[in-house]
Amino acid sequence: MNIVVCAKVVPLSSVTIRIDPATRRMVRKDVSQELDPQAAKAVEEALRLTEKHGGSVTVVVMGGEDATIGIRGALAMGATAAIHLSDPALAGSDALGTAKALAAAIRKAPFDLVMCATESSDSYTGLVPGQLAQLLGVPPLTFATSVTVEGRTVTIKRQSEGGYDVVSAELPLLVTVTTGINEPRYPTLKGIMGAKKKEIKRYTAAELGLGPAEVGESGAREKVLTVGRPPARPAGTIIQDDGEGGKKIAAFLADLKLI
Amino acid sequence: MDFELTDDQKRIRRAAREFAEGELGDAIAPYDERQTFPHEIVKKLGPLGFLGVLVPDEYGGAGLDYVSYALIVEELCRGDASVGITMWAHNSLCTNHITVFGSEAQKRRYLPRLASGDVLGAWGLTEAGSGSDAAALRTRAEWRDGEWVLNGSKAFITNASVGGLAVVLARTDPEQRSRSISAFILERGTPGFRAGQPYRKLGLHASDTAELILEDARVPAAGLLGERGMGFVHALQVLEGGRIAMAAMGVGIAEAALGQSVKYMNQRTAFGRTLAEFNGLQGMIAEVAAEVEVARLLTLRAAYLKDTGRPARHAAAMAKLFASETAMKAASKAVQIHGGAGYITEFPVERIFRDAKLTEIGEGTSEIQRLVIAREILQLS
Known part of the structure; x- marks a missing residue:
């Protein structure tokens, strides 16, 4: 089974993210990067499936040169190979442009299963997997909390508000995984050293057959107009206990219809 | 002059830090409090390669450099020093003594088991009455009927009771001063070889420290590690x-x-x-x-x-x-x-x-x- 995992490389979770006011994009230059912890869960699930059923795991990442550290991270976990889409012509792509680039790269080799995180942990649009499934012409099974494969049938438990639905479809298809699906393995020292020897294929936008009308800033039909801070929370109410404190708190909660 | 770590060293440090942050720290506190060895956590070190850091690849280790090793030890000890010392005493002392001075046969026999974490290694130089002072070392090894017979005891030995293997220094030639000490490999289960009760210590409560006791412990000729007389x-x-x-x-x-x-x-x-x-x-x-x-x-x-x-x-x-x-x-x-x-x-x-x-x-x-x-x-x- 050939599994392709679409992964993103994002600023380390300990980094405070800055937004460039001119481009309204996240500043990624000189910021320590890592394999998106959400994507790591997709990589982990893919590795577990190939450990059970055989096959390969190829990781596809779109991002600048410094994304290499995250790509090596996925290879150190055990991924077989990686594809890096790094080209200034791709910078500024919107979700659909990203999906087009990923789809073009995935189509270059036969695949059975495409796996993605439900959403990335830096921009959280959650749009790419659905668009990607459409472009690849495969069914998407989303919000998986578990994935099992029997023959050509993939069955997932889809997380829902009250529990889960059991959904299945035939390969080829796309699965998005939830945060709770697994605990990704730590890379081994041998894995880290071995990752250097694994192949990272690189494609430019032109090699993917994509032009400025489809990808990059010029191809983006979705524009970020402003970036702002969440509204400050209103100040809380302080009740001084003058002997009637309990009653006042009860009245306050009753006003909110909480009691 | 270059103060920059290589990309490999940075990745290795990050991996060690991730492990330490995820598995050590507060998770060790209950072991420290009860003064028990965290077997469940130490077991995770082997598969990740942390118990064969300096061991060459051909013997099952990660074959890394000392800079990478120092970074790993720092990160693990930052997470928890008990687990850290368990790891580095195993790597630096027992395992490294065999890696550097062992015969090909000894390396093939012992290093894969040490590097994978199948066995933890201990190393015994110090005695109750001698540490850095070699002249005062009293443990003796005598050649009797085609084997070495060891008598004495080693004090304050890390991994003594949890270890499956120990390298022990003993005096083989009582008359000679400078070249009178040799090293031996002892496997757990060797008759006459045992660990004492773990010490109760000021700190590092989740690490294992005990005496190694040798009472007519018999070691075959193949258990001599390095040349006779070169042990110290x-x-x-x-x-x-x-x-x-x-x-x-x-x-x-x-x-x-x-x-x-x-x-x-x-x-x-x-x-x-x-x-x-x-x-x-x-x-x-x-x-x-x-x-x-x-x-x-x-x-x-x-x-x-x-x-x-x-x-x-x-x-x-x-x-x-x-x-x-x-x-x-x-x-x-x-x-x-x-x-x-x-x-x-x-x-x-x-x-x-x-x-x-x-x-x-x-x-x-x-x-x-x-x-x-x-x-x-x-x-x-």
Whole structure:
């Protein structure tokens, strides 16, 4: 089974993210990067499936040169190979442009299963997997909390508000995984050293057959107009206990219809 | 001059940090409190490669350099020094003695089991009456009926009761002084060879330390490690690497203490301000941070000398001396910054303080390090 995992490389979770006011994009230059912890869960699930059923795991990442550290991270976990889409012509792509680039790269080799995180942990649009499934012409099974494969049938438990639905479809298809699906393995020292020897294929936008009308800033039909801070929370109410404190708190909660 | 770590070294440090942050720290506190060995957690080290860091690939190890090794030891000890010392005593002492001085047959027989973590290794030089003083070493090995018979005991041995294998130093030629000590490999289960009751210690409660007792313990000829009579000479070389590891442990403990201090100073308020805003406490933090940086640079330089095949004895002694005293100082300041909270077991600095003291004692006390450094500078033999 050939599994392709679409992964993103994002600023380390300990980094405070800055937004460039001119481009309204996240500043990624000189910021320590890592394999998106959400994507790591997709990589982990893919590795577990190939450990059970055989096959390969190829990781596809779109991002600048410094994304290499995250790509090596996925290879150190055990991924077989990686594809890096790094080209200034791709910078500024919107979700659909990203999906087009990923789809073009995935189509270059036969695949059975495409796996993605439900959403990335830096921009959280959650749009790419659905668009990607459409472009690849495969069914998407989303919000998986578990994935099992029997023959050509993939069955997932889809997380829902009250529990889960059991959904299945035939390969080829796309699965998005939830945060709770697994605990990704730590890379081994041998894995880290071995990752250097694994192949990272690189494609430019032109090699993917994509032009400025489809990808990059010029191809983006979705524009970020402003970036702002969440509204400050209103100040809380302080009740001084003058002997009637309990009653006042009860009245306050009753006003909110909480009691 | 290049102060930049290689990409591999950065990735390895990050992997060790991820493991330490995910698996050590507060998770070890209950073991420390009960003074029990965290088998469940130590078991995770082998598959990740942390128990064969310096062992060549062909014997199942990761085959890494000393700089990478020092970074791993620092990160694990920053997470928890008990697990850290369990790991590096296994790597630097027992395993490395066999890696560097073992015969091909010994390396094939023992290294894969050590590197995978199937067995933990212990290393016995110190005795109740002798440490760095080789002349006072009393454990004896006599050649009787085609095998070595060992008698004596080794004191303060890390991994003594949890280990499956030990390298032990014993006197093989009572008359000769300089070339009279040899090294032996002893497997658990060898008749006459056992560990004593684990000691109750000031710190490092989640590590295993006990006596190794030899009562007519029989070792076949193949168990002699290195040439007969060269044991102490080889042991000093093994200790050179051990001192780099102990220095890295000091850096890790100091970094942990500093991290706790920073966290607490930003949280705790007094007189309407956070502790971070008080000048006197800022001074403590600045001083400790600078010394941690010096300790780390000395440690990595000693590791670098070792990697480039140059004499590292002097640099390792300096690194070990400075890093261990920095660990103690950082821990002491951390307790002081925490005030009453630092003196109780609820906060990690109490444990860090107890753990730090060992770094000034093991692998040659601070006094021995000063002796080694002074002898080199004064060119005394």
